[in-house]
Amino acid sequence: MSLLSSTTALLGKELRTEFRSRELLTTTVVFILMVIVLFSFTFDPTYNESRRFGPGLLWLAFLFAASLMLQPCFLREQNNDTLSALRLSVSDPFAIFLAKLVANTLFLLFTEVLMLPVFAILYNVPVLRVLPQLLLVFFLGSLGVSIAGTALSAISAQARMRELLLPLLLLPLLTPVLVASTQVTVGLLDASPYLEWKGVGFLVVFDVIFLTALWLFGEYLLEE
Amino acid sequence: MKKQVLAAAIVFLLVAAAAYGAFFVAPTERTMGPIQRIFYLHVSSAWTGLCAFFICFVANILYVFRRQPQWDWLSISAAEVGLVFTTVVLVSGPIWAHPVWGIWWTWDARLTSTFILWLLYMCFLLLRTLVEEPDRRALFSALFGIFAFLDVPLVFGSIRWWRTQHPQPVVMGGSGSGLDPTMWKVLFFSWFAMLALMALLLRARYAMEAARGELEMVRHEAEAV
């Protein structure tokens, strides 16, 4: 299947590029860390409040970090006009988006998983017992963020004020992801943890709808 | 010109009739008193705003596939008109909420979702100012408009679900809950009047945009000679 092979080839390129410079990952990790620490200064976490505020602040930190991390996504391709080379070579332009959004999801997941122990320590919340479920909601939420973010970064790369434009467009659009992910995380970090299936369902629906929209309209995002 | 004056007059009459209905025909609500009458404006504006955004959505899709400037003109006009009605919703909400609950803003599900909706379409307008080249501006705003409208049900759904977890005072007490039949009639008439107003505003705004677009096209042709 040519879509699969194109996507794999491009995904390899994305990962290889990132692992050579590691600039995206390191800056994102440090940023999230900083935001989480700053939040804990602003909202002094006692045991009970941290359960209430913690998940929301965590996801806010992820969202802010993502809206910055996703900017270079298509901006990088303007270097040497490599985007044109991709458009000329690839038979299905959706492969370009698919590869980038998978890469972005992996990068986000990586930073989130790295941040989890820090968050658990600073906010004194038990995460180990719900680790698989947490990873599930991290994955679904990050996927949603990446799908929307990759699509919109194709737009912001060609607009003015692009540093501000991507977060501006992304944050209202991602409200459902923020709400659903936070609620599921709240449930998981509760004294008697539970997995909020409705929230998981929401995230899946969001991901499916936006992935389909990207599939239908992606090639137009790449037009010159 | 005459047709437009006539149309405007009809719309004015409709709105006036709706207002009359809201103030004099509809029975007074039992618990909240006369201030509740703003409900007819609030809810009909909300529905009308959504209709305008739907028109914007359709125009966006048509632009992406046909690339005719008329769809772009319709898209921006519908988005702006929708934003006007959404603003009315956001303003009438607190006006109602304050005498009843004593607070200006409750994080009621519908009001919160409407706020996000307002933000989304504000971003739509902002995006347009930040892309300079007209064809690309039209294409990108159409694509963002499509994503934004697809998000609308998700926003409303997720926030309502969130609010069932943490109930707050519900502005306008669920419009489905025990409305007197006369109230329903007044509500639907108000909506009809609002739709007429929307059509009028849309037409005027579209005409403005079309004039601007056609001026540009004439300018091209003059250059080409």
Added chain:
Amino acid sequence: MTSPRFSPTGIRFENIEKRYGGLAALRRIRFEIAAGECVALAGRNGSGKTTLLRIAAGLVRPSSGELTFPSAAGASAGAAPVASKTKTVRAQATAGFVAHATMVYDELTAEENLLLFARLQQTPDAASRVDKLLDEVGLFDRRDSLVRTFSRGMRQRVAIARALLHEPSILLLDEPSTGLDPQGVAWLAATLRQLRDAGCTILMSLHGESEISMLATRAIRLDAGLIVADTRAGAEVRSILTFADA
């Protein structure tokens, strides 16, 4: 360079227009390039050369008009348009494009770049094709170096290799000699000569005369988006290219 087998293909522009908002980049462009012809496109900066080439490459949609690639077998009337206002069928199956930008990744090696594009284009036997091309452009020894470390001339060679991966029967070049030293220009001219002689159709935009411009058998001059000259007569071809380019 081993001579590839091309299925000769021409290019037909039919009333191509391109407007960017208030600016008409191309107007009433109407001409045909025969299969195997080598055409030089001349004109000042901003005359529309780049736009024309990018439309031919399938990167830009024309505002109106149609582009077709008639095969030498003469199926001109029936050929489906490659590009029109409402769609772009990717020309990559037929045309190779070399732009002013290198269109390769600085952070990958020469070999990685070519392998990536070969895989995307589903070139059969990608690895050996890439090796062969690297050898032909003289970069086999540097195949494991990051493109970032290459000189301008070397990057241009990678760009050309990328464009030739799928053995295109049309080659589009946008000011390919910019930034090249005399050796680079000589190498490029020799490469293009071989391709031309093997039957590849070439459309290239140029500034002024050079070894490369000597290869052209036809010159077209653009001015403010319009064709103002189109000739195959040798002397005039020279004069179009040397005409003062502001």
